Amino acid sequence: MTRLAIIDYGSGNVRSVQRALEAAANAHEIRLDIVLTDDPDRIRQADRIVLPGVGHFADCAAGLANRQGVTEALNEAVFRSKRPFLGICVGMQLMADVGREDVETPGLGWIPGAVERLTPKDAKLPVPHMGWNVLTDLTSHPVLSGLGPDPHVYFVHSYALKPEHRDHIAARCDYGGKFVAAVARDNLFGTQFHPEKSQKAGQTLLANFLRWKP
Amino acid sequence: MLKVRVIPCLDVKDGRTVKGVNFVDLRDAGDPVALARAYDAQGADELCFLDITASHEKRATMIDVVERTADACFMPLTVGGGVRTPDDMVAMLKAGADKVAINTAAVLDPDIIRACARKVGSQAVVMAMDVRREGDGWVVYTHGGRNSSGKDAVAFARQIVDLGAGEILLTSMDRDGTKDGYDIPLLRAIRDVVSVPLIASGGAGNVQHMADAVLKGGADAVLAASIFHFGEATIADAKAALAAAGAPVRPTVDA
Numbered sequence: 001m002t003r004l005a006i007i008d009y010g011s012g013n014v015r016s017v018q019r020a021l022e023a024a025a026n027a028h029e030i031r032l033d034i035v036l037t038d039d040p041d042r043i044r045q046a047d048r049i050v051l052p053g054v055g056h057f058a059d060c061a062a063g064l065a066n067r068q069g070v071t072e073a074l075n076e077a078v079f080r081s082k083r084p085f086l087g088i089c090v091g092m093q094l095m096a097d098v099g100r101e102d103v104e105t106p107g108l109g110w111i112p113g114a115v116e117r118l119t120p121k122d123a124k125l126p127v128p129h130m131g132w133n134v135l136t137d138l139t140s141h142p143v144l145s146g147l148g149p150d151p152h153v154y155f156v157h158s159y160a161l162k163p164e165h166r167d168h169i170a171a172r173c174d175y176g177g178k179f180v181a182a183v184a185r186d187n188l189f190g191t192q193f194h195p196e197k198s199q200k201a202g203q204t205l206l207a208n209f210l211r212w213k214p
Numbered sequence: 215m216l217k218v219r220v221i222p223c224l225d226v227k228d229g230r231t232v233k234g235v236n237f238v239d240l241r242d243a244g245d246p247v248a249l250a251r252a253y254d255a256q257g258a259d260e261l262c263f264l265d266i267t268a269s270h271e272k273r274a275t276m277i278d279v280v281e282r283t284a285d286a287c288f289m290p291l292t293v294g295g296g297v298r299t300p301d302d303m304v305a306m307l308k309a310g311a312d313k314v315a316i317n318t319a320a321v322l323d324p325d326i327i328r329a330c331a332r333k334v335g336s337q338a339v340v341m342a343m344d345v346r347r348e349g350d351g352w353v354v355y356t357h358g359g360r361n362s363s364g365k366d367a368v369a370f371a372r373q374i375v376d377l378g379a380g381e382i383l384l385t386s387m388d389r390d391g392t393k394d395g396y397d398i399p400l401l402r403a404i405r406d407v408v409s410v411p412l413i414a415s416g417g418a419g420n421v422q423h424m425a426d427a428v429l430k431g432g433a434d435a436v437l438a439a440s441i442f443h444f445g446e447a448t449i450a451d452a453k454a455a456l457a458a459a460g461a462p463v464r465p466t467v468d469a
Contacts, residue, residue, distance in 0.1 A: 013307065016310055019288075126409045126410050129216070154289070198289075199288055
């Protein structure tokens with residue numbers, strides 16, 4: 001039985017993430033015990049950790065910081081004990097050193113780099129970038145396996161993570177220029193898109209994450 | 215490249231779908247969750263639920279429908295009908311909606327859009343505009359198309375986007391239910407003044423109409439009800455027509 005903790009810190013639709021993970025687990029006969037939690041002890045006990053996030057970088061960062069011991073527990077479980085971790089949308093952005101949405105806010109500092117506003121070359125392209133788009137430049141990372149040649153996934157965001165190191169980029173996407181759609185480093189994986197809203201491609205990715213042994 | 219979205223729309227009253235639905239192999243065509251599952255399997259890019267329940271007190275029924283749909287369908291979900299305040303939006307988002315459409319309340323008091331965008335972010339705020347042609351222009355209607363607000367649709371669209379609406383769901387009352395095709399000049403007029411995504415609604419009679427809405431009208435998404443509900447066209451048919459016309463679509467096999 002895999003114990004999976006979804007960090008519930010007042011941001012984002014934890015329910016959608018939970019249901020999508022449960023469906024992916026059922027479809028692949030993975031025994032999964034999910035807890036929604038902001039309790040540092042339960043975070044430390046989890047085998048896998050998912051950090052969702054919707055909205056404003058600074059709000060989400062404050063949501064984590066205001067919960068006593070959560071950042072420390074994440075650092076311990078994820079960064080030191082190397083438990084598989086998945087950050088989704090702002091949950092992925094929080095893996096960076098710093099966010100630059102309106103104000104400069106420190107992130108968890110796991111992926112060197114900054115979160116900056118999308119600037120499509122075609123000024124007619126609206127920001128937020130919202131809808132179905134194609135992943136490009138996919139690496140052979142296990143979490144991205146089986147997605148097929150041009151996987152479509154669902155995005156809703158105005159900012160994107162720019163990693164300092166090229167080898168932390170797992171996939172890109174084109175929206176008036178390329179931006180980073182997924183990051184990976186050791187036991188860490190992050191998606192700018194929403195696998196929990198990406199139908200079959202999303203289900204495949206979530207099942208990959210649940211089986212991933214970094 | 216971002217893909218054009220094909221969006222089936224379900225009218226829901228007291229937790230049941232209205233406007234007859236004629237789906238093959240569906241035991242209960244009145245169950246919005248069962249229909250949502252069917253469209254999910256067909257490869258719809260997004261689902262839209264419009265709650266036409268008359269009384270505000272029955273809103274809990276709609277929340278339950280949204281929750282059960284979000285539990286079963288892992289795709290974007292837009293919900294509208296009877297939304298009056300930022301807190302109404304929050305309740306729908308918590309239930310599992312990704313976007314919430316607002317109509318009458320925002321026509322009567324556009325500043326509500328600003329309050330909603332502050333609370334949930336522009337990306338979740340959809341302005342549902344019901345408009346009718348009057349003279350040389352178009353006028354915005356409220357209360358499900360029953361009352362004229364007297365407001366010019368083009369000026370109103372500009373105003374609510376400035377206030378923070380993240381998307382416009384544009385329904386032509388003149389075309390709704392006619393199957394004569396979307397109102398292309400209306401789409402064009404709104405497209406020319408706003409940069410946010412524009413959803414064409416009202417008048418879809420065949421899949422070519424959908425391609426016209428995108429290629430000629432400049433729509434980013436096409437919404438339809440009866441053409442899909444009665445099986446006159448599948449989501450795959452719509453996407454094939456869009457692709458043949460040169461519009462970028464997400465293949466249904468990816469769903």
